[in-house]
Amino acid sequence: MTVKKDASGHRSVQAEVEVPGTPEAVWRAIATGPGISAWFVPTELEERAGGTTVSHFAEDSSMDSVAKITTWEPPHRFVAEAPQEGPGPVATEWSVETRSGDTCVVRVVHRWFASTDDWDGQFEGHAHGWRSFFRLLRAYLAHFPGQHAVSFQLMGITSGPKAAAWEALTRPLGLAGATVGTRVRAPEGVPSLGGIVESSGPSEWPELILRLDTPAPGLAHLFPLEMGGQVFVTVRYFLFGEQAPGAKAHVEASWRAWMARLFPPAAPPA
Numbered sequence: 479m480t481v482k483k484d485a486s487g488h489r490s491v492q493a494e495v496e497v498p499g500t501p502e503a504v505w506r507a508i509a510t511g512p513g514i515s516a517w518f519v520p521t522e523l524e525e526r527a528g529g530t531t532v533s534h535f536a537e538d539s540s541m542d543s544v545a546k547i548t549t550w551e552p553p554h555r556f557v558a559e560a561p562q563e564g565p566g567p568v569a570t571e572w573s574v575e576t577r578s579g580d581t582c583v584v585r586v587v588h589r590w591f592a593s594t595d596d597w598d599g600q601f602e603g604h605a606h607g608w609r610s611f612f613r614l615l616r617a618y619l620a621h622f623p624g625q626h627a628v629s630f631q632l633m634g635i636t637s638g639p640k641a642a643a644w645e646a647l648t649r650p651l652g653l654a655g656a657t658v659g660t661r662v663r664a665p666e667g668v669p670s671l672g673g674i675v676e677s678s679g680p681s682e683w684p685e686l687i688l689r690l691d692t693p694a695p696g697l698a699h700l701f702p703l704e705m706g707g708q709v710f711v712t713v714r715y716f717l718f719g720e721q722a723p724g725a726k727a728h729v730e731a732s733w734r735a736w737m738a739r740l741f742p743p744a745a746p747p748a
Contacts (some may be wrong), residue, residue, distance in 0.1 A: 486591075488589065488590075488591050489589070489590055489591070490587055490588060490589045490590075491587070491588050492585060492586060492587040492588070493585070493586055493608035493609050493612065494583055494584060494585040494586070494612075495583070495584050495609070495612035495613075495615065495616055496577060496581050496582070496583050496584075496616075497581060497582055497583075497584055497612075497615060497616045497619045497620075498580060498581055498616070498619050498620050498623075499580065499581070499582060499619045499623055500580065500582070501553045501554065501574050501576050501582055502553050503619065503623055503624065504553070504574050504582045504584060504619065505552055505553035505554075505574055506624065507615060507618065507619055507623070508572055508574070508584060508615070509523065509525065509552065509553075509556055509572065510523060510525060511523045512626045512627075514533070515626075515627060515629065516618055516622065516625065516626060516627040516629075516716055516718075517611065517614040517615045517617075517618040517627075517697070517716065518533070518611055518614070518615075519533050519534055519535055519631075520533070520534045520629065521533045521534070523547075524547065525550070525552075526547065526550055527547055527548065527549060527550040528546070528547065529546075529547045529550070530544060530545070530546060530547070531544070531545050531547060531558050532544050543560065544560060545558035545559060545560035545570065546558060546559055546560070548569070549571075553574060554573060554574050554575075555571065555572065555573045555574070556571075556572050557569055557570065557571045557572075558570050558572075562590075566590065566591060567590070567591075568588055568589070568590045569588070569589045569590070570586060570587070570588050570589075571585075571586070571587045571589070572584070572585070572586055573585045573587075584612065584615065586608055610679075610683075610685060610701070613676070613677045613685075613687055614687060614697060614699055614716075617676045617677070617687055617689060617697055618697065618716070621689055621697075622695070622696075622697075622718045625718045625719070626718070627696070627716040627717060627718055627722070628716075628717050628722045628723055628726045629714065629715060629716045629717070629726075630714070630715050630726060630730045630733075631712065631713070631714045631715075632712070632713050632730070632733050632734055632737050633710050633711065633712050633713075633737075634647075634710075634711040634737045634738075634740060634741025635708055635709070635710055635711070635741060635743075636708065636709050636711065636741050637707075637708060637709070638704065638707075638708065638709040639709070640684070640702050640704050640709050641681070641684075643702050643709040643711050643741075644684045644702045644711070646711075646740060646741075647700065647702070647711050647713075647740065648686070648700070650665075650667075650668050650740075651664045651665075651668055651669075651671060652664055652665055653686060653700070656675045656678060656686060657675060657678055658675050658676065658677060658678050659674065659675060660674070660675045661673070661674055662674075662675060662688065663692070668736060669729060669732040669733045669736050670692055670693040670728075670729055670732065671688070671690070671692065671693075671698065672690065672691055672692030673688045673689050673690040673691050673692065673698070674688065674689045674691075675687075675688055676688060676689045676697075679701070684701065684702060685699075685700070685701040686698075686699070686700045686701070687699050688700075690715075690717070693717075693721075693725040693728070693729050694717045694718070694719060694721040694722050694725040694726075695717070695718050695719050695721070695722075696715060696716050696717035696718050696722065697715075697716045698713070698714065698715050698716075699712075699713070699714040699716075700712070700713050700714075711737075711741060713733060713737070715729065715730070715733075717729075
């Protein structure tokens with residue numbers, strides 16, 4: 479998505495998705511902590527103007543994203559502002575627009591001020607990332623609306639190339655070349671996984687979103703990301719229902735051990 483610029487130096491980039499549900503149901507998914515945590519990353523959100531929202535991108539607090547809510551207009555719009563090194567304060571606006579046929583458009587817009595193009599590429603990357611997460615949001619609202627999730631995320635790091643890392647992850651799981659609508663089930667000897675392919679990315683941006691029935695109802699999100707000369711291979715699980723807490727403990731341990739074998743940590747320099 480191209481960055482929009484005006485004469486004063488204000489810039490913006492946006493992404494949007496059409497999702498099933500009423501404005502109230504969609505609002506709960508994008509503007510409450512449990513709702514956001516069911517398709518994005520673990521998040522706490524104070525539902526008021528002046529409140530704080532905190533998104534946890536890592537198990538510790540090292541990658542927390544903290545923002546202050548400046549506008550709160552449920553169930554249609556809220557704005558949160560966060561400081562960022564380089565571009566300075568960045569305002570992120572979320573909106574829910576009603577469409578006919580029991581659907582809504584969710585739109586996220588990042589706005590910032592800059593006198594140069596130095597940060598444009600970073601924000602264009604943000605817009606691409608939102609489109610990926612919005613596929614998860616759409617699957618969540620289609621199949622698990624209003625449900626709370628237990629989740630985990632694991633990451634393997636390799637030198638690449640990206641295509642080889644993706645092949646190394648997906649082929650043992652029986653997912654290589656999987657297409658939308660395909661029923662998949664992992665073979666013995668790998669982490670438990672079974673369900674329907676909800677989304678499959680192109681070769682230049684490989685990605686799989688699975689609607690799980692094994693080990694519990696839920697969603698799985700698998701993708702590789704090139705950054706800093708390395709490839710980060712990520713697996714996210716969102717599990718729902720009474721089985722979810724018990725399934726999470728077993729499956730996360732299984733994935734953690736398997737990923738460590740598949741993408742062993744680099745030895746520290748001598």
